[in-house]
Amino acid sequence: MAELFIKQAKQYAETRPNYPEELFKFITSKTTNHDLAWDVGTGSGQAAASLSGIFENVIGTETSPKQIEFATKLPNIRYELTSPAMSIAELEQNVAAQSTVDLVTIAQAMHWFDLPQFYNQVKWYMTIDFPFEPVDGADSTGPFDRFVIExxxxxxxxxxxxxxxxxxxxxxxxxxxxxxxxxxxxxxxxxxxxxxxxxxxxxxxxxxxxxxxxxx
Structure with a gap:
């Protein structure tokens, strides 16, 4: 999938809308610690940039070097070019040590993933059983919430x-x-x-x- 962005990575970075601030405030209101966030399939870093204002450190992983080339660069964001199928050893080397990640985010990339493999990676960090239990939405709307970018x-x-x-x-x-x-x-x-x-x-x-x- 990385080769899909070779032709249009610059245009994607320039034209893709950023996410609303209230979206990340809602997400982080559900976390106790704000030390390290892992943004998977970070693309040109729109979500990573927003998370960097809340978390001490953010790691954005991406399989496309062109996407990373045009990603937002900030002092507390580290971008890593990874293979589509990372082993646990690669995960520890490229992302972080076991049980050290406070938040995992995916912004418009989950349809690319090998989900069982990805779930195993997240379990290694968080000891999570998937499918996980959804948390309550904003204003008692249930597990799904709607935010709007303008x-x-x-x-x-x-x-x-x-x-x-x-x-x-x-x-x-x-x-x-x-x-x-x-x-x-x-x-x-x-x-x-x-x-x-x-x-x-x-x-x-x-x-x-x-x-x-x-x-x-």
């Missing part, structure tokens, strides 16, 4: 963001027209109907988190 984007920025999606690139490389240029052109005409060059684009996020002990 970003002002111009027309070309929005379409560059669409074209940077790994799913779009995968389909294009396979000759499947997931979202054709004709469809984009229809979006373009609709965008310009009101004569505006920039719009506030809303991106919903649905969150489910689980907790065991003091770790999530």
């Amino acid at each position: 970003k002002t984007m111009d027309q070309e920025g929005y379409f560059t963001y669409i074209r940077s999606w790994s799913a779009y690139q995968t389909a294009k490389d396979k000759g499947v027209e997931l979202l054709t240029e004709n469809v984009i052109e229809n979006f373009r005409r609709a965008w310009n109907e009101d004569g505006q060059s920039r719009k506030v684009v809303r991106f919903p996020i649905y969150l489910r988190i689980g907790k065991v002990g003091n770790n999530i």
Whole structure:
């Protein structure tokens, strides 16, 4: 999957919206310790950057060197290029020692993972049994919470963001027209109907988190 981002890593980093601050406040309200967070499939570091303002240290792991090249660089974030299938020995060498991680996050990357293998890695850090028990959502909404990103984007920025999606690139490389240029052109005409060059684009996020002990 790393090769999917060679062509569009820069565009993805420039156009992907950041996550809302309240999302991370909610997540970290469920943790006791804020020493070390592991952001898996960190991409260009949007989640890692937000976590760095809360946690003492953040480790972002990624299989694409191009994604890391354009990732947000901050003093307490360490990025590691890893293989898609890390052994426990590699995990300890590249991420952290056993039982030292306070939070594990995945932002729009879990569909790439070998989940049984990933769960075993997280168990090594947190002694968690999967599927884990979900924690209560915000304002008693249950285990799922909805957060919304708002970003002002111009027309070309929005379409560059669409074209940077790994799913779009995968389909294009396979000759499947997931979202054709004709469809984009229809979006373009609709965008310009009101004569505006920039719009506030809303991106919903649905969150489910689980907790065991003091770790999530």
